[in-house]
Amino acid sequence: MTDLTDLIDLIDLIDLIDLTDEESMTTRYLEIRQGVLSKNDQLAAGLRERFTRAGLFVANLVSSPGAGKTALLERVLAEMRAAGLQVAAVVGDLQTDNDARRLARSGALVRQITTDGMCHLEADMLAGKLEGWDLDALDFLFIENVGNLVCPTWYDLGEDVRLVLLSVTEGEDKPLKYPVMFNSADVAVITKTDLAAACECDLDAMRANIHSVRPGMRIFETSAKTGAGLPELIAFLLEQRRAKFGN
Amino acid sequence: MHELSIAASLVESAEQAARRAGAQRVTQVFLRLGALSGVAKDALLFSYDIATAGTLLAGSQLVIEDVPVIVHCDQCRCDVALPGIQDFRCPVCGRLCVQIVAGRELEIAGIEIEVADEEANPQPAT
Numbered sequence: 056m057t058d059l060t061d062l063i064d065l066i067d068l069i070d071l072i073d074l075t076d077e078e079s080m081t082t083r084y085l086e087i088r089q090g091v092l093s094k095n096d097q098l099a100a101g102l103r104e105r106f107t108r109a110g111l112f113v114a115n116l117v118s119s120p121g122a123g124k125t126a127l128l129e130r131v132l133a134e135m136r137a138a139g140l141q142v143a144a145v146v147g148d149l150q151t152d153n154d155a156r157r158l159a160r161s162g163a164l165v166r167q168i169t170t171d172g173m174c175h176l177e178a179d180m181l182a183g184k185l186e187g188w189d190l191d192a193l194d195f196l197f198i199e200n201v202g203n204l205v206c207p208t209w210y211d212l213g214e215d216v217r218l219v220l221l222s223v224t225e226g227e228d229k230p231l232k233y234p235v236m237f238n239s240a241d242v243a244v245i246t247k248t249d250l251a252a253a254c255e256c257d258l259d260a261m262r263a264n265i266h267s268v269r270p271g272m273r274i275f276e277t278s279a280k281t282g283a284g285l286p287e288l289i290a291f292l293l294e295q296r297r298a299k300f301g302n
Numbered sequence: 303m304h305e306l307s308i309a310a311s312l313v314e315s316a317e318q319a320a321r322r323a324g325a326q327r328v329t330q331v332f333l334r335l336g337a338l339s340g341v342a343k344d345a346l347l348f349s350y351d352i353a354t355a356g357t358l359l360a361g362s363q364l365v366i367e368d369v370p371v372i373v374h375c376d377q378c379r380c381d382v383a384l385p386g387i388q389d390f391r392c393p394v395c396g397r398l399c400v401q402i403v404a405g406r407e408l409e410i411a412g413i414e415i416e417v418a419d420e421e422a423n424p425q426p427a428t
């Protein structure tokens with residue numbers, strides 16, 4: 056008898072399981088139309104609004120490692136400070152705060168983001184570094200991205216202008232090798248022009264390659280060592296800021 | 303291997319949308335991938351299986367639509383597709399084209415989901 060009741064219990068249990076499994080499913084298509092990186096995009100849009108309200112002009116510097124982002128910024132920060140402008144910089148690196156210490160010598164506000172292996176900066180990393188800064192009191196913020204011509208392409212940081220740096224030591228065809236990054240930038244800055252002759256860099260070819268992947272892109276030719284081209288670059292940034300804020 | 307972090311973002315966005323729609327499972331994800339997105343398709347497909355494990359998207363298929371770069375040619379006065387991304391000259395007249403109409407897409411167009419038929423088997427609200 057006990058065997059039979061056990062069996063009946065078992066059958067009941069199977070019925071119960073069957074019932075829960077009998078859920079019928081409907082398959083349907085759900086339209087999304089949303090950027091894959093929409094979370095970063097939204098955060099960046101929020102930052103951009105915040106910067107705009109504060110009257111702060113923001114430049115994002117991208118390049119391969121060693122193209123001279125820090126050397127260029129050292130000069131630009133110092134010269135802007137000398138002209139009475141309030142400037143700040145956030146610098147990203149995988150390791151060390153060497154760059155932040157170099158940039159801080161200009162007297163500008165500087166903070167380091169150590170990404171601990173991450174190959175680019177994202178909007179939330181930048182947002183976290185702005186705490187305690189009076190953005191209203193600042194005129195320019197420079198973001199020195201992690202040296203990498205691939206990944207920083209996709210991550211909007213709320214900047215007004217993206218500068219892609221390219222040194223004369225890297226070869227004239229770099230823009231052709233990294234067309235996506237060059238295409239995503241607004242302005243190209245050729246660096247280390249004092250070494251152009253020694254590297255036998257064909258600047259005409261370099262300019263043509265930049266324009267091949269990004270027609271009409273504004274190009275500055277600079278040397279952080281001699282200071283060549285820096286007044287033009289700084290004048291451009293000031294003009295962009297004036298165009299946006301009218302002062 | 304940035305495609306893994308892109309796949310992770312993709313899964314996060316798609317899963318969020320699926321949950322909002324009350325989906326039990328996501329069976330397909332339709333992605334529009336521009337030639338200028340800079341994302342390697344094979345690496346993304348490879349990363350997708352890793353990124354979907356243990357989510358509503360587990361076992362789903364990633365369907366990628368390639369979007370070519372389309373520029374506007376001022377001289378021809380029309381939009382033209384480019385064969386590559388290293389030369390932004392109009393393939394018809396040779397003029398350099400500044401205005402990009404399409405090709406930067408990295409966008410989830412939509413997802414195919416399975417939703418429990420609530421009429422057949424009403425579920426208590428949780």
